[in-house]
Amino acid sequence: MLNPYLLMSLLYLLVGLLVAADASLTSLNLLTWFSGLRWLRVHFITLGMATEALFGVLPWLVAARRGLPRPKTRWDIWLTLNVGLVILLVGIPIINGALIFTGGTLIFVAATLLAVQLWQMRGDSSTPARLSVRFYVMGLLYLLLGIIIGTGLWLGWSGPLRIQIPVEVHIHANNWGFLSLVFAGLLVDVVPRWSRRELASDRVINTIFWMMSVGALGLVIGPWLGGALWATVPGLVLHLSATIWLLGLSAVSIRRAGLLGKPGGWHLLLSYAWILAPVLVAPLILLGVPGFPGAGIEATAPQALIYGWVLQFAFALLPYFMRRFLAGEDSPRLGGSWLSLLAVNVGSGLIWASIFLTEQQAMLSGLGYGFFVLAMLPIAWEMGQISRSALHRLELVAAPAAGD
């Protein structure tokens, strides 16, 4: 059974790779005639590669957890997501309000349809899937909020919605909300397949769910109200504790499953270093420590977050889902190589260094993106190989008998 989202995810990884190469060559002054849009650099990874893959695998994962037959592809969701994405990719670079509104609305519809589909699949209190479905649906609700704010960013909605720091609210809703919760749900659903036991008791998983959901809310309300510490600080503490708790449980299970001898296991765990890095420096920004490059961090840290955390997490799970859902393997292995592991973390470190070593900023940023390209190449090759052989097998099955 073909999963069209996983192929689109590969397409956006390849486009993301080209845009990262452009960012590297431009920063190193080796390619002056084309400087790509920063929006594309981030959203080919987040809205393109990651969102496509999540929309494609979540219904199949929930069905697998519940022992249900694989649901048919919902072409209404696939079409609204992909038509919306294409319209947005045209509208954002030229800042065309009508196109941005249309693209954002279509993606909003796709995310709503997926949330409803997953909620209807949750099952009763005895099914293991109901806990992970909560993470997925709460994550999608934060995505809906992120879409409204992102769509409204250049349509003047922030004023009427009384949002003080809209870009930060958008980033927090999408990363502390949408992706953090959905990634947590994935770990709850996938890790038991490797370690042969649930990640933790229902009570622990439930507590992590509420700590992360309420934490994300505090991290959204804070910048919405212009940096209200009464919301940001408890939000940060709740979300950070839930993330570290989840990470600890996952590390124990990944080690028990013998996956710490493989790059994929390290990709999953090390990726979280890059969502924790901004948290560790946040108090210094909030306290306005003199000489500390708060503005530089706010301008550049989102890119290290998306490439170091989102991209790296996907390096392990995307080839895994392709092997499982496209190639139909029973015990698919995680994606990644020692090269991708080294390159993506060196790249993220260099992007962070470029924030502090401002004189070498262009060189460090150029090298950082160069390492991201180096990290993406083996993953793109791995995913290309898996999809090519899976599609070939599908073509053989579908091929008409000789003479037909």
Ligand code: HEM
């Ligand atoms: C319909 C969906 C979306 C729209 C219309 C949208 C729109 C935007 C806009 C207009 C910006 C500001 C760009 C700037 O000022 O330079 C932005 C920034 C950003 N968005 Fe989105 N976005 C969407 C979805 C997402 C998703 C799903 C994520 C992550 C999961 C995301 C993550 C980010 C990040 C990290 C930034 C900051 C980029 C930077 O500063 O380098 N966005 N988005």
